[in-house]
Amino acid sequence: MFEEYAKYIDVGTLNELSKLAEELKGVRVLHVNSTKMGGGVAEILHRMVPLMNELGIETRWEVIKGDIEFFKVTKKIHNLLHMPGRESLSHQDIITYMRHTYENVAAIDTDYYDVIFIHDPQPLGLIVKKREGQKWIWRCHIDVSTPDEETWKFLEMFVNGYDGGIFHIPEFVREGVRIPAFIIPPSIDPLHDKNIPLEEGFIRETLERFGIDPERPIVLQVSRFDRLKDPFGVIEAYRIVKRRYDCQLVLAGSFADDDPEGAQVYREVLEAKGGDEDIFVLNLPPDSHREINALQRSATVVVQKSIREGFGLVVSEAMWKGKPVVGSNIGGIRRQIINGVTGYLVSSIEGTAYRVKQLLANDKSREEMGRNAHLRVKHSFLITRHLKDYLLVIHRLLKNP
Amino acid sequence: MNVFVFKSELWTAQYTGIKVNTLAAFTRVLKEIDDDTIYYHLYRNLFEYHFLPTDYGNSFAYWMAENGFPVLAEKFSAIDLIECVCISDLREAMLNILHSGIDGFERICKPFYFIRAVRKVVDTGVRAKDIEEFKEGLNKVGVHSLFHHLVTSRLVHGEPTNDFSRWLRSIGEEEKADRIEKIDLMAYSLYEVRDRILRILES
Structure with a gap:
Protein backbone atom coordinates (compact mmCIF):
# COMPACT_ATOMS: atom_id res chain seq x y z
CA MET A 1 0.00 0.00 0.00
CA PHE A 2 2.82 2.36 0.93
CA GLU A 3 4.16 2.34 -2.63
CA GLU A 4 0.75 3.31 -3.97
CA TYR A 5 1.28 6.75 -2.45
CA ALA A 6 4.30 7.23 -4.73
CA LYS A 7 1.74 8.20 -7.39
CA TYR A 8 0.89 11.24 -5.30
CA ILE A 9 4.01 12.32 -3.45
CA ASP A 10 7.63 12.17 -4.52
CA VAL A 11 9.69 9.06 -3.88
CA GLY A 12 12.30 11.02 -1.93
CA THR A 13 9.71 12.02 0.65
CA LEU A 14 8.43 8.45 0.97
CA ASN A 15 12.01 7.31 1.45
CA GLU A 16 12.47 9.85 4.27
CA LEU A 17 9.40 8.40 5.99
CA SER A 18 10.84 4.89 5.74
CA LYS A 19 14.14 6.08 7.21
CA LEU A 20 12.36 7.74 10.10
CA ALA A 21 10.31 4.58 10.71
CA GLU A 22 13.50 2.48 10.71
CA GLU A 23 14.62 4.35 13.80
CA LEU A 24 11.39 3.30 15.51
CA LYS A 25 11.58 -0.41 14.67
CA GLY A 26 10.51 -2.50 17.63
CA VAL A 27 8.23 0.21 19.03
CA ARG A 28 4.70 -1.09 19.63
CA VAL A 29 1.85 1.34 19.11
CA LEU A 30 -1.82 1.16 20.03
CA HIS A 31 -4.59 3.46 18.82
CA VAL A 32 -7.83 3.58 20.80
CA ASN A 33 -11.00 5.35 19.75
CA SER A 34 -14.75 4.89 20.11
CA THR A 35 -15.88 3.56 16.73
CA LYS A 36 -14.64 1.44 13.81
CA MET A 37 -17.12 2.91 11.38
CA GLY A 38 -18.14 6.43 10.50
CA GLY A 39 -16.45 9.73 11.18
CA GLY A 40 -13.10 11.15 10.22
CA VAL A 41 -11.12 9.49 13.04
CA ALA A 42 -12.07 5.94 12.04
CA GLU A 43 -11.51 6.80 8.40
CA ILE A 44 -7.94 7.89 9.05
CA LEU A 45 -7.20 4.94 11.36
CA HIS A 46 -8.37 2.43 8.75
CA ARG A 47 -5.46 3.61 6.64
CA MET A 48 -2.97 4.84 9.25
CA VAL A 49 -2.76 1.54 11.16
CA PRO A 50 -1.84 -0.64 8.13
CA LEU A 51 0.61 2.03 6.94
CA MET A 52 2.42 2.05 10.29
CA ASN A 53 2.61 -1.75 10.25
CA GLU A 54 3.94 -1.71 6.71
CA LEU A 55 6.70 0.63 7.86
CA GLY A 56 7.70 -1.97 10.44
CA ILE A 57 6.04 -0.41 13.50
CA GLU A 58 3.78 -2.96 15.15
CA THR A 59 0.47 -1.11 15.45
CA ARG A 60 -2.97 -2.22 16.64
CA TRP A 61 -6.32 -0.49 16.89
CA GLU A 62 -8.83 -1.06 19.68
CA VAL A 63 -12.31 0.35 20.12
CA ILE A 64 -13.83 1.01 23.53
CA LYS A 65 -17.16 -0.53 24.36
CA GLY A 66 -20.13 1.11 25.99
CA ASP A 67 -23.89 1.01 26.12
CA ILE A 68 -26.25 3.69 24.89
CA GLU A 69 -26.07 5.50 28.26
CA PHE A 70 -22.29 5.80 28.01
CA PHE A 71 -22.39 7.17 24.49
CA LYS A 72 -25.11 9.63 25.48
CA VAL A 73 -22.74 10.93 28.15
CA THR A 74 -19.76 11.09 25.78
CA LYS A 75 -21.90 12.91 23.20
CA LYS A 76 -22.86 15.36 25.93
CA ILE A 77 -19.18 15.81 26.85
CA HIS A 78 -18.39 16.41 23.19
CA ASN A 79 -21.07 19.10 22.97
CA LEU A 80 -19.99 20.71 26.24
CA LEU A 81 -16.38 20.92 25.08
CA HIS A 82 -17.30 22.23 21.67
CA MET A 83 -20.33 24.41 22.36
CA PRO A 84 -20.86 25.04 26.07
CA GLY A 85 -24.05 26.38 27.53
CA ARG A 86 -26.83 24.12 26.35
CA GLU A 87 -26.62 21.46 29.05
CA SER A 88 -24.44 20.35 31.96
CA LEU A 89 -22.68 17.24 33.19
CA SER A 90 -24.49 15.58 36.13
CA HIS A 91 -23.07 13.37 38.89
CA GLN A 92 -24.84 10.43 37.30
CA ASP A 93 -23.11 11.22 33.96
CA ILE A 94 -19.73 11.14 35.70
CA ILE A 95 -20.55 7.80 37.36
CA THR A 96 -21.63 6.37 33.99
CA TYR A 97 -18.43 7.63 32.33
CA MET A 98 -16.18 6.22 35.06
CA ARG A 99 -17.97 2.86 35.25
CA HIS A 100 -17.52 2.25 31.51
CA THR A 101 -13.98 3.58 31.62
CA TYR A 102 -13.06 0.95 34.23
CA GLU A 103 -14.79 -1.77 32.19
CA ASN A 104 -12.68 -0.74 29.21
CA VAL A 105 -9.55 -0.58 31.35
CA ALA A 106 -10.13 -4.25 32.16
CA ALA A 107 -11.02 -5.20 28.59
CA ILE A 108 -8.27 -3.47 26.59
CA ASP A 109 -4.69 -4.62 26.91
CA THR A 110 -2.53 -1.52 26.89
CA ASP A 111 0.43 -2.97 28.84
CA TYR A 112 1.96 -4.60 25.75
CA TYR A 113 2.49 -1.29 24.00
CA ASP A 114 5.14 1.43 24.22
CA VAL A 115 3.03 4.24 22.79
CA ILE A 116 -0.72 4.63 23.15
CA PHE A 117 -2.73 7.12 21.10
CA ILE A 118 -6.09 7.88 22.68
CA HIS A 119 -8.43 9.61 20.25
CA ASP A 120 -10.92 12.18 21.54
CA PRO A 121 -12.58 12.39 24.97
CA GLN A 122 -14.52 9.10 24.96
CA PRO A 123 -11.56 6.82 25.91
CA LEU A 124 -9.63 9.58 27.70
CA GLY A 125 -9.98 7.93 31.15
CA LEU A 126 -7.95 4.88 30.06
CA ILE A 127 -4.87 6.87 31.13
CA VAL A 128 -5.41 5.48 34.64
CA LYS A 129 -3.85 2.28 33.26
CA LYS A 130 -0.57 3.92 32.23
CA ARG A 131 2.49 1.94 33.28
CA GLU A 132 6.05 3.18 33.72
CA GLY A 133 8.02 3.68 30.53
CA GLN A 134 4.96 4.05 28.31
CA LYS A 135 4.11 7.21 26.40
CA TRP A 136 0.45 8.12 26.24
CA ILE A 137 -0.71 10.69 23.71
CA TRP A 138 -4.14 12.31 23.64
CA ARG A 139 -5.16 12.99 20.05
CA CYS A 140 -7.84 15.65 20.34
CA HIS A 141 -9.88 16.13 17.18
CA ILE A 142 -12.14 18.87 18.53
CA ASP A 143 -11.88 22.50 19.59
CA VAL A 144 -11.44 22.55 23.39
CA SER A 145 -10.35 26.16 23.67
CA THR A 146 -13.59 27.44 25.20
CA PRO A 147 -15.20 24.47 26.95
CA ASP A 148 -17.80 24.27 29.67
CA GLU A 149 -15.67 24.89 32.77
CA GLU A 150 -17.08 22.06 34.91
CA THR A 151 -16.70 19.52 32.13
CA TRP A 152 -13.15 20.65 31.45
CA LYS A 153 -12.24 20.41 35.13
CA PHE A 154 -13.43 16.81 35.12
CA LEU A 155 -11.40 15.94 32.01
CA GLU A 156 -8.34 18.04 32.85
CA MET A 157 -7.06 15.62 35.49
CA PHE A 158 -6.96 12.91 32.80
CA VAL A 159 -5.50 15.19 30.09
CA ASN A 160 -2.58 16.35 32.20
CA GLY A 161 -1.70 12.73 32.98
CA TYR A 162 -0.72 12.23 29.33
CA ASP A 163 2.81 12.64 28.00
CA GLY A 164 1.63 14.75 25.09
CA GLY A 165 -1.43 16.09 23.36
CA ILE A 166 -2.06 16.58 19.67
CA PHE A 167 -4.37 19.36 18.47
CA HIS A 168 -5.39 20.46 14.99
CA ILE A 169 -4.46 24.12 15.45
CA PRO A 170 -3.02 26.13 18.37
CA GLU A 171 -6.33 27.98 18.78
CA PHE A 172 -7.88 24.67 19.87
CA VAL A 173 -5.52 24.22 22.83
CA ARG A 174 -7.18 25.04 26.13
CA GLU A 175 -5.16 27.23 28.48
CA GLY A 176 -4.22 25.03 31.40
CA VAL A 177 -3.08 22.13 29.25
CA ARG A 178 0.28 21.47 30.89
CA ILE A 179 1.50 18.66 28.65
CA PRO A 180 3.48 19.24 25.42
CA ALA A 181 0.92 20.25 22.80
CA PHE A 182 1.81 19.21 19.26
CA ILE A 183 0.03 20.94 16.41
CA ILE A 184 -0.91 18.46 13.74
CA PRO A 185 -3.75 19.12 11.31
CA PRO A 186 -5.82 16.18 10.06
CA SER A 187 -5.42 14.84 6.54
CA ILE A 188 -7.17 13.32 3.57
CA ASP A 189 -6.37 10.02 1.92
CA PRO A 190 -5.81 10.17 -1.85
CA LEU A 191 -6.61 6.43 -2.08
CA HIS A 192 -10.04 6.77 -0.45
CA ASP A 193 -13.14 6.56 -2.66
CA LYS A 194 -13.78 10.20 -1.76
CA ASN A 195 -10.59 11.31 -3.46
CA ILE A 196 -9.56 8.82 -6.13
CA PRO A 197 -9.63 9.93 -9.78
CA LEU A 198 -12.98 9.18 -11.43
CA GLU A 199 -13.93 8.48 -15.01
CA GLU A 200 -15.64 11.32 -16.85
CA GLY A 201 -18.57 9.01 -17.61
CA PHE A 202 -19.26 8.37 -13.93
CA ILE A 203 -19.09 12.09 -13.10
CA ARG A 204 -21.54 12.95 -15.87
CA GLU A 205 -23.84 10.10 -14.96
CA THR A 206 -23.87 11.24 -11.32
CA LEU A 207 -24.83 14.78 -12.29
CA GLU A 208 -27.54 13.57 -14.62
CA ARG A 209 -28.92 11.26 -11.94
CA PHE A 210 -29.55 14.30 -9.76
CA GLY A 211 -30.81 16.42 -12.66
CA ILE A 212 -27.80 18.76 -12.59
CA ASP A 213 -26.77 20.21 -15.97
CA PRO A 214 -23.10 19.28 -16.60
CA GLU A 215 -22.78 22.07 -19.17
CA ARG A 216 -23.57 24.93 -16.79
CA PRO A 217 -21.42 26.29 -13.92
CA ILE A 218 -21.86 24.60 -10.54
CA VAL A 219 -21.34 26.22 -7.14
CA LEU A 220 -21.06 23.49 -4.50
CA GLN A 221 -21.08 23.20 -0.73
CA VAL A 222 -20.66 19.75 0.81
CA SER A 223 -21.64 19.56 4.47
CA ARG A 224 -24.09 17.90 6.77
CA PHE A 225 -27.38 19.73 7.29
CA ASP A 226 -26.39 21.83 10.25
CA ARG A 227 -26.93 25.53 11.01
CA LEU A 228 -23.23 25.87 11.80
CA LYS A 229 -22.51 25.13 8.12
CA ASP A 230 -24.74 28.10 7.18
CA PRO A 231 -26.57 26.59 4.19
CA PHE A 232 -28.98 29.55 4.30
CA GLY A 233 -26.09 31.99 3.93
CA VAL A 234 -24.86 30.00 0.95
CA ILE A 235 -28.31 30.25 -0.69
CA GLU A 236 -28.34 34.02 -0.11
CA ALA A 237 -24.86 34.37 -1.60
CA TYR A 238 -25.92 32.26 -4.59
CA ARG A 239 -28.93 34.57 -5.15
CA ILE A 240 -26.63 37.57 -5.29
CA VAL A 241 -24.38 35.76 -7.78
CA LYS A 242 -27.35 34.61 -9.83
CA ARG A 243 -28.33 38.21 -10.64
CA ARG A 244 -25.38 38.39 -13.02
CA TYR A 245 -24.17 34.84 -13.59
CA ASP A 246 -25.87 31.74 -14.84
CA CYS A 247 -25.07 28.98 -12.36
CA GLN A 248 -26.50 26.12 -10.34
CA LEU A 249 -26.13 25.67 -6.59
CA VAL A 250 -25.62 22.20 -5.13
CA LEU A 251 -25.90 21.67 -1.37
CA ALA A 252 -24.88 18.08 -0.76
CA GLY A 253 -24.78 16.39 2.61
CA SER A 254 -26.55 14.02 4.86
CA PHE A 255 -28.28 13.71 8.17
CA ALA A 256 -28.63 10.60 10.28
CA ASP A 257 -32.05 9.16 11.16
CA ASP A 258 -31.33 9.87 14.83
CA ASP A 259 -30.50 13.51 14.17
CA PRO A 260 -33.78 15.44 14.55
CA GLU A 261 -32.00 18.78 14.19
CA GLY A 262 -30.49 17.67 10.87
CA ALA A 263 -33.91 16.71 9.54
CA GLN A 264 -35.30 20.08 10.63
CA VAL A 265 -32.44 22.02 8.98
CA TYR A 266 -32.92 19.94 5.81
CA ARG A 267 -36.60 20.89 5.69
CA GLU A 268 -35.77 24.55 6.23
CA VAL A 269 -33.16 24.45 3.47
CA LEU A 270 -35.78 23.00 1.12
CA GLU A 271 -38.09 25.85 2.10
CA ALA A 272 -35.36 28.40 1.45
CA LYS A 273 -34.76 26.87 -1.99
CA GLY A 274 -38.43 27.45 -2.81
CA GLY A 275 -39.19 27.02 -6.48
CA ASP A 276 -35.65 27.64 -7.75
CA GLU A 277 -34.90 24.70 -10.04
CA ASP A 278 -31.23 25.59 -10.17
CA ILE A 279 -30.79 24.80 -6.47
CA PHE A 280 -30.17 21.12 -5.70
CA VAL A 281 -30.47 20.02 -2.08
CA LEU A 282 -29.11 16.48 -1.93
CA ASN A 283 -29.49 14.38 1.18
CA LEU A 284 -27.14 11.51 0.39
CA PRO A 285 -26.51 8.24 2.26
CA PRO A 286 -23.37 8.51 4.44
CA ASP A 287 -21.43 6.10 2.20
CA SER A 288 -21.91 8.19 -0.98
CA HIS A 289 -18.18 8.81 -1.24
CA ARG A 290 -17.91 8.46 -5.00
CA GLU A 291 -20.95 10.66 -5.57
CA ILE A 292 -19.48 13.41 -3.39
CA ASN A 293 -16.18 12.95 -5.22
CA ALA A 294 -18.00 13.35 -8.55
CA LEU A 295 -19.81 16.48 -7.38
CA GLN A 296 -16.54 18.03 -6.19
CA ARG A 297 -14.81 17.21 -9.47
CA SER A 298 -17.64 18.72 -11.50
CA ALA A 299 -17.90 21.92 -9.43
CA THR A 300 -16.80 25.21 -10.91
CA VAL A 301 -16.37 26.84 -7.50
CA VAL A 302 -16.56 25.21 -4.08
CA VAL A 303 -17.85 27.08 -1.05
CA GLN A 304 -17.44 26.31 2.66
CA LYS A 305 -19.31 29.01 4.50
CA SER A 306 -19.27 27.49 7.97
CA ILE A 307 -19.86 29.58 11.07
CA ARG A 308 -17.88 27.16 13.21
CA GLU A 309 -15.77 24.23 12.07
CA GLY A 310 -13.77 21.39 13.65
CA PHE A 311 -11.24 21.60 10.87
CA GLY A 312 -13.30 21.39 7.69
CA LEU A 313 -11.34 18.76 5.75
CA VAL A 314 -13.95 18.92 3.01
CA VAL A 315 -12.05 22.06 1.95
CA SER A 316 -8.90 20.01 1.37
CA GLU A 317 -10.91 17.37 -0.48
CA ALA A 318 -12.09 19.98 -2.98
CA MET A 319 -8.64 21.59 -3.21
CA TRP A 320 -7.09 18.18 -3.93
CA LYS A 321 -9.40 18.01 -6.97
CA GLY A 322 -7.99 21.29 -8.22
CA LYS A 323 -10.87 23.48 -7.10
CA PRO A 324 -10.47 26.97 -5.65
CA VAL A 325 -12.48 27.21 -2.44
CA VAL A 326 -14.27 30.26 -1.06
CA GLY A 327 -14.28 29.56 2.67
CA SER A 328 -15.02 31.30 5.96
CA ASN A 329 -12.07 32.96 7.61
CA ILE A 330 -12.26 30.74 10.69
CA GLY A 331 -10.34 27.95 12.46
CA GLY A 332 -9.17 25.12 10.29
CA ILE A 333 -10.53 26.62 7.06
CA ARG A 334 -8.08 29.52 7.25
CA ARG A 335 -5.26 27.01 7.74
CA GLN A 336 -6.11 25.32 4.46
CA ILE A 337 -6.92 28.23 2.15
CA ILE A 338 -4.18 30.72 1.35
CA ASN A 339 -6.16 33.84 0.56
CA GLY A 340 -5.83 34.87 -3.08
CA VAL A 341 -3.54 31.93 -3.82
CA THR A 342 -5.59 28.74 -3.41
CA GLY A 343 -9.00 30.38 -3.02
CA TYR A 344 -10.50 33.15 -0.92
CA LEU A 345 -11.21 33.67 2.76
CA VAL A 346 -14.46 35.50 3.43
CA SER A 347 -16.39 36.80 6.42
CA SER A 348 -19.86 37.61 5.06
CA ILE A 349 -22.56 36.56 2.63
CA GLU A 350 -21.75 39.54 0.40
CA GLY A 351 -18.05 38.67 0.47
CA THR A 352 -18.84 35.09 -0.47
CA ALA A 353 -20.93 36.22 -3.43
CA TYR A 354 -18.25 38.68 -4.53
CA ARG A 355 -15.50 36.04 -4.57
CA VAL A 356 -17.70 33.40 -6.23
CA LYS A 357 -18.50 35.92 -8.99
CA GLN A 358 -14.82 36.70 -9.45
CA LEU A 359 -14.01 33.04 -9.87
CA LEU A 360 -16.94 32.33 -12.18
CA ALA A 361 -15.90 35.25 -14.36
CA ASN A 362 -12.24 34.37 -14.64
CA ASP A 363 -11.32 30.95 -16.03
CA LYS A 364 -7.63 31.68 -15.88
CA SER A 365 -7.44 32.62 -12.21
CA ARG A 366 -9.76 29.73 -11.37
CA GLU A 367 -7.41 27.31 -13.05
CA GLU A 368 -4.32 28.83 -11.48
CA MET A 369 -5.81 28.82 -8.00
CA GLY A 370 -7.03 25.28 -8.55
CA ARG A 371 -3.49 24.19 -9.42
CA ASN A 372 -2.12 25.94 -6.35
CA ALA A 373 -4.85 24.38 -4.22
CA HIS A 374 -3.89 20.89 -5.39
CA LEU A 375 -0.22 21.55 -4.61
CA ARG A 376 -1.10 22.93 -1.20
CA VAL A 377 -2.93 19.74 -0.25
CA LYS A 378 -0.26 17.54 -1.79
CA HIS A 379 2.38 19.09 0.46
CA SER A 380 0.41 19.70 3.62
CA PHE A 381 -2.81 17.72 3.99
CA LEU A 382 -2.25 14.17 2.77
CA ILE A 383 -2.18 11.19 5.11
CA THR A 384 1.54 10.65 4.44
CA ARG A 385 2.27 14.01 6.12
CA HIS A 386 0.01 13.01 9.00
CA LEU A 387 1.93 9.75 9.36
CA LYS A 388 5.23 11.63 9.34
CA ASP A 389 3.94 13.89 12.14
CA TYR A 390 2.85 10.92 14.27
CA LEU A 391 6.25 9.27 13.83
CA LEU A 392 8.02 12.49 14.81
CA VAL A 393 5.90 12.82 17.95
CA ILE A 394 6.65 9.20 18.90
CA HIS A 395 10.33 9.81 18.24
CA ARG A 396 10.35 12.99 20.28
CA LEU A 397 8.59 11.44 23.28
CA LEU A 398 10.51 8.17 23.29
CA LYS A 399 13.99 9.29 22.27
CA ASN A 400 14.19 12.92 23.44
CA PRO A 401 11.87 13.14 26.40
CA MET B 1 37.60 9.71 -1.11
CA ASN B 2 35.23 12.46 -0.09
CA VAL B 3 31.71 10.97 -0.10
CA PHE B 4 28.69 13.25 0.06
CA VAL B 5 25.97 11.93 2.40
CA PHE B 6 22.51 13.20 1.51
CA LYS B 7 20.53 13.92 4.63
CA SER B 8 17.08 15.40 4.99
CA GLU B 9 15.00 16.90 7.72
CA LEU B 10 11.44 16.36 8.87
CA TRP B 11 9.43 18.81 10.91
CA THR B 12 6.43 18.81 13.11
CA ALA B 13 5.13 21.61 15.33
CA GLN B 14 4.79 22.08 19.07
CA TYR B 15 2.83 24.93 20.63
CA THR B 16 4.98 26.77 23.18
CA GLY B 17 1.87 27.74 25.17
CA ILE B 18 2.71 31.40 24.58
CA LYS B 19 0.30 33.65 22.74
CA VAL B 20 0.35 37.42 22.49
CA ASN B 21 -2.11 39.99 21.25
CA THR B 22 -0.11 43.20 21.14
CA LEU B 23 3.05 44.20 19.36
CA ALA B 24 4.53 45.12 22.73
CA ALA B 25 4.01 41.61 24.08
CA PHE B 26 5.26 40.17 20.81
CA THR B 27 8.49 42.15 21.17
CA ARG B 28 8.97 41.00 24.76
CA VAL B 29 8.52 37.35 23.81
CA LEU B 30 10.77 37.68 20.77
CA LYS B 31 13.65 38.74 23.03
CA GLU B 32 13.37 35.58 25.13
CA ILE B 33 11.88 32.82 23.03
CA ASP B 34 14.03 29.80 22.09
CA ASP B 35 15.81 29.56 18.73
CA ASP B 36 13.69 26.63 17.48
CA THR B 37 10.58 28.83 17.70
CA ILE B 38 12.15 31.66 15.72
CA TYR B 39 13.43 29.10 13.27
CA TYR B 40 9.92 27.68 12.81
CA HIS B 41 8.22 30.99 12.13
CA LEU B 42 10.91 32.44 9.88
CA TYR B 43 11.80 29.38 7.83
CA ARG B 44 8.46 27.61 7.60
CA ASN B 45 7.47 29.44 4.44
CA LEU B 46 10.68 28.42 2.77
CA PHE B 47 10.25 24.87 4.05
CA GLU B 48 6.56 24.37 3.33
CA TYR B 49 5.13 26.97 1.01
CA HIS B 50 8.11 27.44 -1.27
CA PHE B 51 6.07 26.35 -4.27
CA LEU B 52 3.25 28.89 -3.82
CA PRO B 53 3.23 32.62 -4.57
CA THR B 54 2.51 33.76 -1.02
CA ASP B 55 2.33 37.43 -0.05
CA TYR B 56 4.78 37.48 2.84
CA GLY B 57 7.94 35.61 3.66
CA ASN B 58 7.18 34.37 7.16
CA SER B 59 4.40 33.96 9.72
CA PHE B 60 5.49 36.96 11.82
CA ALA B 61 4.97 39.14 8.75
CA TYR B 62 1.57 37.59 8.06
CA TRP B 63 0.38 38.36 11.56
CA MET B 64 1.58 41.96 11.29
CA ALA B 65 -0.12 42.47 7.94
CA GLU B 66 -3.35 40.99 9.22
CA ASN B 67 -3.30 43.37 12.17
CA GLY B 68 -2.73 46.59 10.31
CA PHE B 69 1.08 46.85 10.32
CA PRO B 70 1.84 46.60 6.59
CA VAL B 71 5.19 48.36 6.78
CA LEU B 72 6.41 46.10 9.54
CA ALA B 73 5.12 43.10 7.61
CA GLU B 74 7.07 44.18 4.56
CA LYS B 75 10.25 44.74 6.54
CA PHE B 76 9.97 41.38 8.31
CA SER B 77 9.29 39.72 4.99
CA ALA B 78 12.39 41.25 3.48
CA ILE B 79 14.76 39.80 6.09
CA ASP B 80 17.20 37.75 4.06
CA LEU B 81 17.21 34.40 5.80
CA ILE B 82 20.03 33.12 3.68
CA GLU B 83 22.45 35.89 4.56
CA CYS B 84 22.18 35.15 8.28
CA VAL B 85 24.17 32.29 9.73
CA CYS B 86 22.80 32.33 13.25
CA ILE B 87 19.39 32.79 14.82
CA SER B 88 20.66 35.43 17.26
CA ASP B 89 21.49 37.72 14.31
CA LEU B 90 17.98 37.24 12.99
CA ARG B 91 16.51 37.94 16.39
CA GLU B 92 18.50 41.14 16.60
CA ALA B 93 17.50 42.18 13.08
CA MET B 94 13.83 41.75 13.99
CA LEU B 95 14.15 43.63 17.26
CA ASN B 96 15.88 46.49 15.43
CA ILE B 97 12.94 46.73 13.04
CA LEU B 98 10.49 46.70 15.96
CA HIS B 99 12.41 49.45 17.73
CA SER B 100 12.47 51.75 14.71
CA GLY B 101 9.55 53.91 15.80
CA ILE B 102 6.34 52.01 15.25
CA ASP B 103 3.01 53.34 16.52
CA GLY B 104 0.32 51.11 17.98
CA PHE B 105 2.51 48.92 20.17
CA GLU B 106 -0.25 48.43 22.75
CA ARG B 107 -3.16 48.08 20.31
CA ILE B 108 -5.04 44.80 20.78
CA CYS B 109 -4.54 42.46 17.82
CA LYS B 110 -5.65 38.94 16.92
CA PRO B 111 -3.54 36.50 18.93
CA PHE B 112 -0.22 35.24 17.68
CA TYR B 113 0.66 31.70 18.78
CA PHE B 114 4.34 30.88 19.16
CA ILE B 115 5.12 27.46 17.74
CA ARG B 116 8.36 25.54 18.06
CA ALA B 117 9.82 23.37 15.30
CA VAL B 118 10.35 19.76 16.34
CA ARG B 119 12.98 18.60 13.86
CA LYS B 120 14.58 15.32 13.00
CA VAL B 121 17.46 14.88 10.59
CA VAL B 122 17.51 11.56 8.73
CA ASP B 123 20.15 9.96 6.57
Missing part, protein backbone atom coordinates in the same frame (compact mmCIF):
# COMPACT_ATOMS: atom_id res chain seq x y z
CA THR B 124 18.44 9.30 3.24
CA GLY B 125 20.88 6.51 2.43
CA VAL B 126 21.87 8.28 -0.81
CA ARG B 127 25.61 8.80 -1.35
CA ALA B 128 27.75 10.48 -4.01
CA LYS B 129 31.44 10.04 -4.77
CA ASP B 130 31.57 12.21 -7.89
CA ILE B 131 29.53 14.76 -9.82
CA GLU B 132 27.59 12.12 -11.76
CA GLU B 133 26.48 10.37 -8.59
CA PHE B 134 25.76 13.73 -7.00
CA LYS B 135 23.36 14.61 -9.84
CA GLU B 136 21.64 11.23 -9.47
CA GLY B 137 21.40 11.78 -5.74
CA LEU B 138 19.80 15.19 -6.18
CA ASN B 139 17.10 13.59 -8.28
CA LYS B 140 16.49 10.82 -5.76
CA VAL B 141 16.08 12.87 -2.60
CA GLY B 142 13.07 15.01 -1.61
CA VAL B 143 13.24 18.79 -1.64
CA HIS B 144 13.56 18.90 2.14
CA SER B 145 17.01 17.41 1.68
CA LEU B 146 17.89 20.51 -0.35
CA PHE B 147 16.47 22.65 2.42
CA HIS B 148 18.66 20.85 4.93
CA HIS B 149 21.89 21.15 2.94
CA LEU B 150 21.33 24.66 1.59
CA VAL B 151 19.54 26.40 4.46
CA THR B 152 19.90 24.60 7.79
CA SER B 153 23.56 23.77 7.17
CA ARG B 154 24.43 27.48 7.24
CA LEU B 155 22.96 27.78 10.72
CA VAL B 156 24.46 24.51 11.92
CA HIS B 157 27.98 25.42 10.78
CA GLY B 158 27.58 29.17 11.30
CA GLU B 159 29.23 29.72 7.91
CA PRO B 160 27.98 31.65 4.89
CA THR B 161 28.15 28.63 2.63
CA ASN B 162 26.21 25.42 2.18
CA ASP B 163 26.96 21.68 2.25
CA PHE B 164 26.79 21.28 -1.52
CA SER B 165 29.29 24.07 -2.21
CA ARG B 166 31.55 22.88 0.59
CA TRP B 167 31.68 19.38 -0.90
CA LEU B 168 32.17 20.62 -4.46
CA ARG B 169 35.15 22.68 -3.30
CA SER B 170 36.58 19.62 -1.61
CA ILE B 171 36.65 17.84 -4.97
CA GLY B 172 38.11 20.85 -6.80
CA GLU B 173 34.91 22.23 -8.35
CA GLU B 174 35.38 25.77 -7.11
CA GLU B 175 33.42 27.51 -9.86
CA LYS B 176 30.35 25.28 -9.51
CA ALA B 177 30.47 25.75 -5.75
CA ASP B 178 30.47 29.54 -6.16
CA ARG B 179 27.56 29.48 -8.58
CA ILE B 180 25.44 27.31 -6.30
CA GLU B 181 26.21 29.63 -3.41
CA LYS B 182 24.84 32.56 -5.40
CA ILE B 183 21.39 31.04 -6.07
CA ASP B 184 18.76 33.23 -4.39
CA LEU B 185 16.85 30.71 -2.31
CA MET B 186 14.30 33.31 -1.31
CA ALA B 187 13.35 33.91 -4.94
CA TYR B 188 12.91 30.36 -6.19
CA SER B 189 11.00 27.32 -5.03
CA LEU B 190 13.13 24.39 -3.90
CA TYR B 191 12.06 22.52 -7.05
CA GLU B 192 13.40 25.38 -9.16
CA VAL B 193 16.54 25.45 -7.04
CA ARG B 194 17.08 21.77 -7.77
CA ASP B 195 16.77 22.40 -11.52
CA ARG B 196 19.23 25.28 -11.31
CA ILE B 197 21.76 23.20 -9.41
CA LEU B 198 21.45 20.39 -11.93
CA ARG B 199 22.05 22.84 -14.77
CA ILE B 200 25.13 24.21 -13.00
CA LEU B 201 26.46 20.70 -12.48
CA GLU B 202 25.92 19.84 -16.14
CA SER B 203 27.58 22.98 -17.45
